[in-house]
Each structure stands twice: as structure tokens, then as C-alpha cells.
Amino acid sequence: MQLPVTPPVAPMLAKAVPTIPPEASYEPKWDGFRTIVFRDGDEVELGSRNGKPMTRYFPEIVDAVRAELPQRCVVDGEVVVAAGGVLDFEALQLRLHPARSRVELLAGRTPASFVAFDLLALGDQDLTGRPFVERRAALVEALAGAGTSVHLCPATRDRDKAQQWFTTFEGAGLDGVIAKPLDGMYEQDRRVMFKIKHTRTADCVLTGFRWHKASTPEAPLVGSLLLGLHDGDRLQHVGVVGSFTARRRAELVEELEPLRPREGDRHPWSDWVEAQAREGHRPTGAVSRWNTGKDLSFVPLRPERVLEVRYEHMEGHRFRHLAHFVRWREDRTPESCTYEQLEQPVAYALGDIVPGLGSAR
Incomplete structure (x- = not known):
């Protein structure tokens, strides 16, 4: 050129x-x-x-x-x-x-x-x-x-x-x-x-975490927290929170330990947990948007704790981008964390913004 x-x-x-x-x-x-x-x-x-x-x-x-x-x-x-x-x-x-x-x-x-x-x-x-x-x-x-x-x-x-x-x-x-x-x-x-x-906020259920890429058995670090919202009887995976300092990542390991499943507990995403060992099988919500070979396995936690997160907007049933931790919500119950709390943008057609965009070709 x-x-x-x-x-x-x-x-x-x-x-x-x-x-x-x-x-x-x-x-x-x-x-x-x-x-x-x-x-x-x-x-x-x-x-x-x-x-x-x-x-x-x-x-x-x-x-x-x-x-x-x-x-x-x-x-x-x-x-x-x-x-x-x-x-x-x-x-x-x-x-x-x-x-x-x-x-x-x-x-x-x-x-x-x-x-x-x-x-x-x-x-x-x-x-x-x-x-x-x-x-x-x-x-x-x-x-x-x-x-x-x-x-x-x-x-x-x-x-x-x-x-x-x-x-x-x-x-x-x-x-x-x-x-x-x-x-x-x-x-x-x-x-x-x-x-x-x-920028909006939502109260979500803590459902598990992933280890940080720098985590070791001697110095474990939490990488990201998995988030869920109730959609009727189903707890839907909606995204993750992952922006923490190294010190906070280390603290979270001990802080989340009491939420590890006890013998006989069945996690709402047990099918996902069991599928982690089966190569090539990733349930809905478990696929990396940018790297289909990325390890998305996680450590399940009993869905008993609620956290408030800041997010930009939804794409389907999930947060479009990485959410950001705001605070723990000890005053909220997991069952109260539903999609109904989310603000719904008023429908608007692309063709009214740019004529011809999105029309059939």
C-alpha cells in the first residue's frame, strides 16, 4: 500500500x-x-x-x-x-x-x-x-x-x-x-x-470464585468472584467481579472459606461444576467471549452472600463488561436478587440513528 x-x-x-x-x-x-x-x-x-x-x-x-x-x-x-x-x-x-x-x-x-x-x-x-x-x-x-x-x-x-x-x-x-x-x-x-x-448498580448473589493466574498453593489468591441473579427458579450466571488489589485477593481466600460447600450440598450450578472435568463441554454462561480455550473452571460457594456491583449495561442475560465491586450487602437475601431490579432501557431502533443500518441486505 x-x-x-x-x-x-x-x-x-x-x-x-x-x-x-x-x-x-x-x-x-x-x-x-x-x-x-x-x-x-x-x-x-x-x-x-x-x-x-x-x-x-x-x-x-x-x-x-x-x-x-x-x-x-x-x-x-x-x-x-x-x-x-x-x-x-x-x-x-x-x-x-x-x-x-x-x-x-x-x-x-x-x-x-x-x-x-x-x-x-x-x-x-x-x-x-x-x-x-x-x-x-x-x-x-x-x-x-x-x-x-x-x-x-x-x-x-x-x-x-x-x-x-x-x-x-x-x-x-x-x-x-x-x-x-x-x-x-x-x-x-x-x-x-x-x-x-x-453506570448502574445491582445486588447479586456470590456463587463462586476463580483462582488468580498468579495464585500458588503456598500463596493462594482469588482472581474473580462469580455473580448470579435469580430468574424465576433459576440462578443465572450474569458475570464476574475481578478488580482487587493483591492484598485483597489474599484476604478473600480466608474470607470465603466458610462458604465452601459442605458434604451433601448441591450447588445451583452443579452441572457446570461436574462438566469442568469433561473436555469440550461448557454449559451456557461458561464460555469465554474472547478465548474459547481459556480455563473457566471455578470454585463453587454456597449462594448465601450478596454483594453490590457497578455495571454499565446488560447484553442478554449478562453484564456486557466486567462489573466492579461496591460493597457487601448483609441486609439483602440472595432470593431478593432478581432481574426485576435492573433498569430496562427504552427500545430504540438503529435505523433511526443511522438510516439503513440493520436493514436487510
Whole structure:
């Protein structure tokens, strides 16, 4: 490729802030794979956030780039999969499959789209040193012919409108708002943008723990705590809490010891516990989203203790990201920890945010 900006590129990042800052350009925050698109004629490469190419996983995006983007350009954006009018991250993750036949099958079954939100190069021009307002204007012009599989990310300078987006767009699967300084240059791998994400709390049942990767028999350390919520008569696995200091990890070993099952106790997830020894069998909720070979075995605990956690949003029956420990809730009973406590975003269609996104192709 003979481009003024060449792969790999480390995308510009955002730091979390509690409120939407003034005097910025605001965009919805997408829940997909951050991707830098490089096009030089028929040559197309899709670069991931860590610099590794993702081109082979999304052949339909490669075709769309050739059809809808300028002949020579570098564009920053997000690869997403839409289903039923909302973003579907689980379906997107399944697209990262090693078998070519499976990749081609999924490209037709769950096609991805590309949402563009920054322009790094156009023709022979390197735009990374230009203010964002200039890059945005060039991006709008460059994407004038797009709209089938490549979409322009909405943007506004109206802070009140951004606040409205923050409240309503979550119903379509988006997870917040990004604020970009108007005069900001494109700075690779630096947190110079701002992200405002939803934060909520929930009371969950402690159901078990996993050992930390640095744990040894001589110096045991708890890695993460497993969380459950009652869905009728079923205790559903909803995620984990894992951000603890080394000292706290050591303390938890002794603190959780009294909750170990006694002889004759049967854990609500006994089938999962028994399946740990059977290679290739992982019950629902036991699959790693990023590494199917990862050891997800756990130490069961009697589901008698409740903890409050902070989370961003749900994806299906689970927390979308790692939850964060807030406090123990000795005043709550495990039976009271149900899905009914969770805030439900108002439904919102992706097509009302970006026309054509999520429609049948």
C-alpha cells in the first residue's frame, strides 16, 4: 500500500468522564470492534485496535469498502453487527472464526457494517495533523456515496442533543457518548477524547470464585468472584467481579472459606461444576467471549452472600463488561436478587440513528 498513513495504526482513545463536557463534537459510542480501514485501490486492510489485521474475518466489509469509500483513504470507525434493530455484540464476536468456510457462511448470515467517524488520510493527504472539525468535514464529503454497508456516524455540537442521545440510544445497543475536542489532532494511542458511559448498580448473589493466574498453593489468591441473579427458579450466571488489589485477593481466600460447600450440598450450578472435568463441554454462561480455550473452571460457594456491583449495561442475560465491586450487602437475601431490579432501557431502533443500518441486505 502506498498511503500517507500506513498500517498498523493505534487508534486514538478516550478517557472516561462523569458528564458530557461542553464545546465539543459529540457522537454515539458504538459497541463493536474498533477498526482502521486502509484502502489503496483494490487493496483493503482492516486493522484492529491492537494493530492485528481483521481483513479475513469480514469479506463483506472489504467489498463494501471497495464499493463505497474513496479509492485511496484511511478511515477510523467501528465494525458492528445489527440484529432486530439493535447492535448484537455476541453475533459480532462469533465472526472471528478460523475456518474460511465458516467466515463465508457467517458473512451471509450475520453481515457486518462499518460506521465511520474519523478520516486519517485521503489521496496523498495525511489528515492526522488537521483539527477534528476539518477531518469531520472531509469525512462527510468522502462518504457522500456510502450508505449501504458503510455508514457515517452521526455527530452534533449541541450538548443537549448529545445528552438526549445518551439517554435514548442505549435502547438500540449503544453504550454512551464520545466527545471530541473540536481543534484536536489525531493522536495515536492517546486518550485525548472523552467517553461518557452508563453506570448502574445491582445486588447479586456470590456463587463462586476463580483462582488468580498468579495464585500458588503456598500463596493462594482469588482472581474473580462469580455473580448470579435469580430468574424465576433459576440462578443465572450474569458475570464476574475481578478488580482487587493483591492484598485483597489474599484476604478473600480466608474470607470465603466458610462458604465452601459442605458434604451433601448441591450447588445451583452443579452441572457446570461436574462438566469442568469433561473436555469440550461448557454449559451456557461458561464460555469465554474472547478465548474459547481459556480455563473457566471455578470454585463453587454456597449462594448465601450478596454483594453490590457497578455495571454499565446488560447484553442478554449478562453484564456486557466486567462489573466492579461496591460493597457487601448483609441486609439483602440472595432470593431478593432478581432481574426485576435492573433498569430496562427504552427500545430504540438503529435505523433511526443511522438510516439503513440493520436493514436487510
